[in-house]
Amino acid sequence: MLDAGHIPQHVAIVMDGNGRWADKRMLPKMAGHNAGMKAMKEIVKCADQLGVKYLTVYAFSTENWKRSVEEVSGIFKLIVIYVDSELKELHGNNVNVSILGDYSMLPKDSVQRLGYAIETTKNNTGLRFNIALNYGGRDEISRAVKSIAEEAKAGTLELPDINEDTISSRLWTGSHHADIPDPELIIRTSNEMRLSNFLLWQSAYSEFVFTQTLWPDFTPDEFKRCIMEFQERKRRFGGR
Ligand code: IPE
Ligand code: IPE
Ligand code: MG
Numbered sequence: 001m002l003d004a005g006h007i008p009q010h011v012a013i014v015m016d017g018n019g020r021w022a023d024k025r026m027l028p029k030m031a032g033h034n035a036g037m038k039a040m041k042e043i044v045k046c047a048d049q050l051g052v053k054y055l056t057v058y059a060f061s062t063e064n065w066k067r068s069v070e071e072v073s074g075i076f077k078l079i080v081i082y083v084d085s086e087l088k089e090l091h092g093n094n095v096n097v098s099i100l101g102d103y104s105m106l107p108k109d110s111v112q113r114l115g116y117a118i119e120t121t122k123n124n125t126g127l128r129f130n131i132a133l134n135y136g137g138r139d140e141i142s143r144a145v146k147s148i149a150e151e152a153k154a155g156t157l158e159l160p161d162i163n164e165d166t167i168s169s170r171l172w173t174g175s176h177h178a179d180i181p182d183p184e185l186i187i188r189t190s191n192e193m194r195l196s197n198f199l200l201w202q203s204a205y206s207e208f209v210f211t212q213t214l215w216p217d218f219t220p221d222e223f224k225r226c227i228m229e230f231q232e233r234k235r236r237f238g239g240r
Contacts, residue, residue: 001228002050002224002227002228002231003228003231004050004051006231007050007051007052007227008052008183008184008185008227008230009052009053009054009181009184010052010053010054010055010056010180010181010182010183010184010185011047011052011054011055011056011183011184011185011186011187011227012055012056012057012058012183012185012186012187012198012199012202012203012206013043013055013056013057013058013186013187013188013189014058014186014187014188014189014192014195014196014198015036015039015040015057015058015059015189015215015218016188016189016190016192016196016214016215017032017189017190017191017213017214017215017216018032018033018035018036018214018215018216019032020032020190020214021035021036021214021215021216021217022035024214029071029074030070030071030074030078032216033071033074033075033078034078035216036215036216037078037079037081037082038216039215039216039217039218039219040057040082041082041086042219042220043055043057043218043220043223044086044090044095044127044129045220046220046223046224047127047129047223048093048095048126048127050224050227052127053127053128054127054128054130054180054181054183055127055128055129055130056100056130056131056132056180056183056199057129057130057131057132058132058135058196058198059075059079059131059132059133060072060075060076060079060101060132060133060134060135061132061134061135061136061196061197061198062101062134062135062136062138062139062197063136063196063197073107076106076107076110077110079110079114079131079133080109080110080113080114083097083113083114083117084113084117087116087117087120087121090117090121090129091120091121091124093126093127094124094125094126094127095121095124095126095127095128095129096121096122096123096124096125096126096127096128096129097117097118097120097121097129097131098118098128098129098130098131098178099114099118099130099131099132099133100130100131100132100133100135100140100172100173100178101132101133101134101135101136101139101140101172102134102139103133103134105134106133106134114133128180130173130178130180132198132199135172135198136197137195137197137198137199137200137201138197138200139197140171140172140200140201141167141171141200141201143170144167144170144171144174145167147170147176148162148166148167148170167201168201171201171202173199173202182199182202182203182204182205182206183199183202183203183206184206184207184230184235185206185207185208185209185226185227185230186198186199186203186206186207186208186209187208187209187210187211187223187226188208188209188210188211189211189212189213189214189215189218190212190213190214190215191210191211191212192210193210205235205237207230207233207235209226209229209230211226
């Protein structure tokens with residue numbers, strides 16, 4: 001049974017397996033991404049209902065630019081279609097939509113549509129729904145280091161004052177941008193046991209749940225089972 005009193009505050013998901021889902025059905029890759037968007041829609045609702053405070057989904061990595069122009073632009077289009085069509089309901093449910101990653105590199109109309117969704121929902125106090133878009137953990141840490149170096153050079157930050165918090169605060173999840181706690185639980189679908197550059201710094205003490213399900217087949221019931229598995233874990237954080 002799911003323990004309603006012990007729901008993780010922040011759940012992050014590597015939504016993987018859209019391509020294989022489409023291949024299995026001899027459909028084009030975009031059909032997989034489309035089905036994946038539908039699965040995501042249900043998980044956002046379920047997370048909200050369960051009382052998850054932060055849900056982060058990996059939608060596009062800094063490495064995903066290696067894919068064909070058609071696939072890349074198709075994925076961006078789908079994300080915008082999702083945000084556009086769901087915005088009213090998300091806003092109505094007090095959901096706060098945000099992006100982790102530099103999405104300014106996306107096509108102009110996508111940037112504008114996403115900006116509108118962020119602006120519309122910015123004062124909402126319910127579920128914070130983070131879309132990791134053009135996100136890479138190494139890129140994020142490099143940017144933090146650069147911003148710290150700039151401040152040190154300008155003399156506004158002294159070397160002895162640089163510590164873990166200095167770095168954390170400058171990540172996309174950090175207080176300079178967002179103030180999102182580290183994820184307690186990271187789920188990855190499609191039977192791949194790796195992070196693929198997702199939340200490298202923030203995952204230091206996250207619990208991982210891997211499932212064989214391809215992302216488009218991932219359901220709210222399975223999401224709940226992943227949380228149940230998390231609830232059985234003993235977290236020690238290096239202590240006894
Ligand atoms: C995940 O599905 C979605 C993105 C990376 C954007 P994939 O497209 O990676 O699916 P597989 O791994 O090829 O099955
Ligand atoms: C991770 O999946 C990125 C997203 C889900 C957006 P990939 O399919 O890109 O990861 P690899 O290439 O299998 O490591
Ligand atoms: Mg993949």
